Amino acid sequence: MKQDRRGFLNTLLGIGGIGAIASIIYPVFEFLLPPESREPTVSSIKAGAIDQYEVNSAKILKFGREPVILIRKDSGEFSAFSATCTHLDCIVQYRQDTKQILCACHNGHYDLKGRNVSGPPPKPLTEFKVSVINNEITISTMEG
Amino acid sequence: MAKLTDSNVFKWLDERVDLSPLTKLLYHKKVPVHSHTIWYYMGGVTLFLFIVQVFTGILLLMYYVPGENSAYESVQFILNKVSFGWLIRNIHSWSANLMILFAFIHMFSAFFTKALRKPRELTWVSGFILLLLGMFFGFSGYLLPWNELAFFATKVGTDIAGAVPFIGDWLKILLRGGDDVTGATLSRFFGFHVAILPAAFTIFLTLHLLLVQRQGMSEPDSFTKLPDEKKKYISFFPDFALRDFLLWLIVLIALLALTVFSPWDLGIKADSLASAPEGIKPEWYFMFMFQTLKYLPPHIWFIEGEVFGLLAFGAAGVIWMVLPFIKIKKKLLIESKYYFYIGVFAIAFIIIMTLIGYLS
Numbered sequence: 001m002k003q004d005r006r007g008f009l010n011t012l013l014g015i016g017g018i019g020a021i022a023s024i025i026y027p028v029f030e031f032l033l034p035p036e037s038r039e040p041t042v043s044s045i046k047a048g049a050i051d052q053y054e055v056n057s058a059k060i061l062k063f064g065r066e067p068v069i070l071i072r073k074d075s076g077e078f079s080a081f082s083a084t085c086t087h088l089d090c091i092v093q094y095r096q097d098t099k100q101i102l103c104a105c106h107n108g109h110y111d112l113k114g115r116n117v118s119g120p121p122p123k124p125l126t127e128f129k130v131s132v133i134n135n136e137i138t139i140s141t142m143e144g
Numbered sequence: 145m146a147k148l149t150d151s152n153v154f155k156w157l158d159e160r161v162d163l164s165p166l167t168k169l170l171y172h173k174k175v176p177v178h179s180h181t182i183w184y185y186m187g188g189v190t191l192f193l194f195i196v197q198v199f200t201g202i203l204l205l206m207y208y209v210p211g212e213n214s215a216y217e218s219v220q221f222i223l224n225k226v227s228f229g230w231l232i233r234n235i236h237s238w239s240a241n242l243m244i245l246f247a248f249i250h251m252f253s254a255f256f257t258k259a260l261r262k263p264r265e266l267t268w269v270s271g272f273i274l275l276l277l278g279m280f281f282g283f284s285g286y287l288l289p290w291n292e293l294a295f296f297a298t299k300v301g302t303d304i305a306g307a308v309p310f311i312g313d314w315l316k317i318l319l320r321g322g323d324d325v326t327g328a329t330l331s332r333f334f335g336f337h338v339a340i341l342p343a344a345f346t347i348f349l350t351l352h353l354l355l356v357q358r359q360g361m362s363e364p365d366s367f368t369k370l371p372d373e374k375k376k377y378i379s380f381f382p383d384f385a386l387r388d389f390l391l392w393l394i395v396l397i398a399l400l401a402l403t404v405f406s407p408w409d410l411g412i413k414a415d416s417l418a419s420a421p422e423g424i425k426p427e428w429y430f431m432f433m434f435q436t437l438k439y440l441p442p443h444i445w446f447i448e449g450e451v452f453g454l455l456a457f458g459a460a461g462v463i464w465m466v467l468p469f470i471k472i473k474k475k476l477l478i479e480s481k482y483y484f485y486i487g488v489f490a491i492a493f494i495i496i497m498t499l500i501g502y503l504s
Contacts, residue, residue, distance in 0.1 A: 033314075034322050060417050065324065067417050083419075089303040090296055093419030104422040105296060106438065122442055 037065070044140035050132060053078070058094030061139070067091055068128055068139060069101065073112060078132070080139045081114040081125035092125070101125065148382075173360045173380035178367045183253035184384075185391050187356070190250050192392040193243035194349070196399070197281075200236040201338070208288070210334040212327030215290035216413040223410060234403040240282055242399065244429045247275050248494075255467075255487045259362035261478055265468040267359065270352040272465045277345045282427055284337040290330060295414030296424045298333075299325045304437070307450045326416070425501065432497035433457055435504075464490075 042064030053059065058071040060083050067083035071094050081101070083091050090105035100117070101110040108119035115124045129140045148154055149167060157163060175184060207226055209218040222229035251271060254260055260268035287298045302325065306316035321328030360380075367375065378384055426434050436457075440449035447455075463470070470477040477483055 032318055034317065034328060037322070060419065062417060085420075088300040090299060090420035090424065091416075091418065103420065105300060105420045105424040120438065 040064075043143075044138055047130075047137040047139050050135050050137060053137075056096050056099070060091065063128070063139065069094060070130065070137070070139060071101075071112065074099070078130040078137060079112060079114075080128035080130050081110075082128070083125075085121055086116065086123040086125065087119075087121040169357050170381045171379070173357060174377040175361050175380050175384040176363050176367050177376040177378055178364065180253075180257055180364055180366075183250075183257060184361060185388060186246055186250035186253055188388045189391060189395055190243055190246040191349075191353075192395060193239045193246060193399075194345075196235065196239040196396075197243060198342070200232050200239065203232050204236060205338065210288070210330055212290065212330060215288060215330055216410075219289040219410060230407065231403060234407045235399060237408045238399055238402045240285060241428070242395075244275075244278055244282060247278055248429070251275060252487065252491060254362075256484075257362065257364045258478055258483075259364075260468040261362070261476075262468070264355070264359055264362055267352060267355040268468050269465055270348050270355065274345065274348050274352060276461075277341055277348065279429055281337065281341050281345070282429065284333040284341065286427055287330060287333045288337060289410060290414050291411035292414050292418065292421055293411050293424065295325060295416075296420045297426050298329065300424065301426060301430070302329075304450065304454070307448070307454055309451055309455070324416070428498060428502075431501040432494045435497045435501035 045061065045063050045068075047059075047061055047070055053070070053072040055072055055076055056074050058069055060067050060069050062068075068080050069083040069092060070078060070080045072078055081092075085092050085103035085105065085108055087103065087106055087108050090103050092101050092103045092108075092110065094100075095102045098109075099112065101112070101114070102108070103110075103119070103121065106120050108121040109117050110121065110125055111117050113124075114127050116122070127142060129142055131138050131140070148170075149158075154163065175181070204222065207218055207222045207229070209215065219233065222233050224230075226232075254268065254271070283298075283301060287294045302316055302319045305319055306312045308315055317323065319329070319332070320326075321332040425431065433453075437450055437453045440453045442449050444452040468476075468478060472480060472482075477486075
């Protein structure tokens with residue numbers, strides 16, 4: 001009977017101990033996870049006037065928190081893609097000589113439609129809509 | 145050399161706090177002298193380089209300011225304006241790399257001399273944990289100057305961590321302090337580098353050193369087989385310790401030579417809107433894993449190649465850590481004929497993959 005009481009108290013102490021540890025660990029872990037960003041979601045940005053961009057060139061712009069690459073092709077047309085490589089998150093660049101999008105981190109190539117054509121990238125780059133109104137360029141998500 | 149215990153200061157202290165456990169720990173150990181004695185010094189060199197890291201790290205802390213708009217500038221300030229700033233920063237970078245190198249040499253020498261056998265299993269386990277902590281030290285410290293190379297290496301490294309099954313996303317956010325590598329990541333890495341890791345490292349290092357000091361040096365088979373009269377020993381203190389210090393001095397000179405003749409480039413400041421430059425490479429001690437991941441096809445069986453690679457490295461790491469406990473057909477792996485080949489394979493794999501990573 002005496003042993004039982006000891007056993008009971010040990011169990012109680014054990015449960016209390018685990019509870020105490022959990023009550024310390026849980027807030028610590030929650031603290032370490034950053035709160036959700038309150039930045040408004042962006043659906044379009046202004047990218048300036050057409051004449052700012054030479055033919056066969058590109059620029060990386062900030063679309064909310066995401067980098068977007070705006071390319072002016074030889075034909076004078078514009079296209080825009082997410083500038084984040086789908087492989088390991090590096091930022092891509094436009095190659096004027098090969099007319100491709102390159103990720104220099106691991107030599108991944110995309111064509112001017114954003115399709116992954118060689119190297120490790122597993123998926124195409126997300127495309128953005130480019131519209132030109134009165135010489136002003138606007139980049140927006142495909143959903144608008 | 146006069147014995148430490150003969151000094152008046154020692155006697156004064158001993159009368160009051162009984163230093164006998166300390167002297168016992170210091171004097172009881174004997175170091176065997178044989179053709180492999182040189183490997184006994186590798187752990188000491190690693191320890192010395194760690195001491196250099198602590199010392200130079202504390203000095204750098206006096207000027208370093210973490211933050212997206214201040215980290216790079218403060219390192220620039222240390223390098224260009226602070227007296228001997230270039231020296232302290234370069235010693236810190238070089239010593240970090242050499243520390244990992246010597247930790248690897250120390251680990252493999254323990255492996256091949258079978259020093260991890262009973263009763264030293266825990267010394268091996270604690271040593272391996274120290275190596276992992278050391279590598280995380282390197283990974284977190286690499287980002288602190290906030291330059292372009294480090295920025296993208298961290299992006300890639302933390303993205304790979306995100307591929308870990310089940311906890312990947314959570315781990316990535318925990319490491320980055322958000323969805324992307326930003327100033328929040330820098331603050332976090334600074335916290336890891338100067339607070340969390342030093343605390344964890346100190347605990348395991350103390351355990352590791354206490355075990356080494358209590359259990360004494362492991363003797364390789366070739367030495368234990370010798371008849372007693374042919375076994376030569378020197379005392380750990382002061383004979384071996386003095387040789388240790390001499391070697392530390394040589395390492396310090398080598399460190400200074402590397403610092404002066406081959407300083408580390410700070411590079412250009414990280415810009416989250418700039419394209420990744422060519423030649424993004426992780427630090428050399430991650431290269432073999434990184435290169436292996438590159439060779440894996442997109443899918444192996446039903447899982448992604450990258451996830452498969454991470455799981456394989458994770459499993460290999462766990463096996464390596466518990467190596468002294470593994471039994472095959474009731475026989476310890478250490479005593480089997482395969483043991484030697486496992487070590488050779490591990491070294492060859494690491495060296496070849498690292499070389500390919502740098503040459504390709």
